[in-house]
Amino acid sequence: MMTPPTLYVFAISHYCEKARWALDYLGINFTLRHVAPGERMQVARKLGCPGTSVPYLALDGQVIQGSADIISWAESIRSPNGRRLTPESGIEQAAEIEQRIDDIAGVHVRRFYYSEALVEHPSTVRPIFTQYLSWQQKLPIWLGWRKIRGIMTRRMDLGREQGAQSQQIMDTELQWIDDLLADGRSYLVGDRFSRADLAVASLLSPLVLPQQHPTYSGLAHPPRLAATVADWSERASLRWVRDIYAKHR
Ligand SMILES: N[C@@H](CCC(=O)N[C@@H](CS)C(=O)NCC(=O)O)C(=O)O
Incomplete structure (x- = not known):
């Protein structure tokens, strides 16, 4: 059983809302961490993110940055509720x-x-x-x-x-x-x-x-x-x- 990943966000950010909604929709258990502007950069560097923008998702020794990549990661594991966000065709x-x-x-x-x-x-x-x-x-x-x-x-x-x-x-x-x-x-x-x-x-x-x-x-x-x-x-x-x-x- 993997440790729940942590999603780092700004409350105001619509890109963070995009990643958070996807994890919620797919029923993925995660911890939400709100960060302050300066702190966002320090945490990103510490985790080894390629950039400094939120959202980023930390999971056992790995970090995924950017809402689209977070959704793709969430789609790559078996969703607990069986839902999908990638269309079957198109x-x-x-x-x-x-x-x-x-x-x-x-x-x-x-x-x-x-x-x-x-x-x-x-x-x-x-x-x-x-x-x-x-x-x-x-x-x-x-x-x-x-x-x-x-x-x-x-x-x-x-x-x-x-x-x-x-x-x-x-x-x-x-x-x-x-x-x-x-x-x-x-x-x-x-x-x-x-x-x-x-x-x-x-x-x-x-x-x-x-x-x-x-x-x-x-x-x-x-x-x-x-x-x-x-x-x-x-x-x-x-x-x-x-x-x-x-x-x-
Ligand atoms: N394409 C990125 C955009 C992320 C983004 O622009 N995040 C903003 C908050 S809305 C941010 O962290 N800006 C500060 C920075 O880029 O250093 C995504 O989809 O996650």
Whole structure:
């Protein structure tokens, strides 16, 4: 019997939600560890991760970094509940959808949100950053908040113009999902829930804030994002995300 793996996450991260949802869905027993921003890098180095981003999963002497690789690992062991996330046919199509949502919408939904929330309303972001952390973990975030904001602003290239650019990219990416759903299908590939659906729903969840999401109950949209999301809320893609969360999360 192997020791349960440990999944290292940020509460606010939609990529972490993607990995966590997959492990939950497949009934895999794991320990969840919330890490603080600086701590994430130290733990990643100690475990021998190739990079420093969350999520990463530590299991007996091995570490798997990145939501897609974590899902592939979870699919490679026998799922305790017999469920699968890889579709029986259309594996390539599912992989293409997952890759595109990981590379484009995953990045730009985050930049769209932080460009307004972290730059103009930073006090609304900090509670989610410190959620589920111990006092020892919270303290450096409180003390170093200004520095953390600066680093994040530079690394993600945040700002008003950049936010508007990411909004446009999100509009295009939502249109891509709207078009895929236009034939009335319930799932993106085949006729059952797959990793393509899980990837798209989790990475778009910051726009929808579904009530089944484990960590977004305290997250509020800043005003311009809230107005855009209100305009977009009846799009097929966002209605579908709400439905997928209600059915599968
Ligand atoms: N493609 C990666 C993206 C992971 C990612 O961007 N994680 C962010 C949190 S949302 C992070 O840790 N950023 C800090 C860093 O990259 O050092 C995945 O699917 O896991």
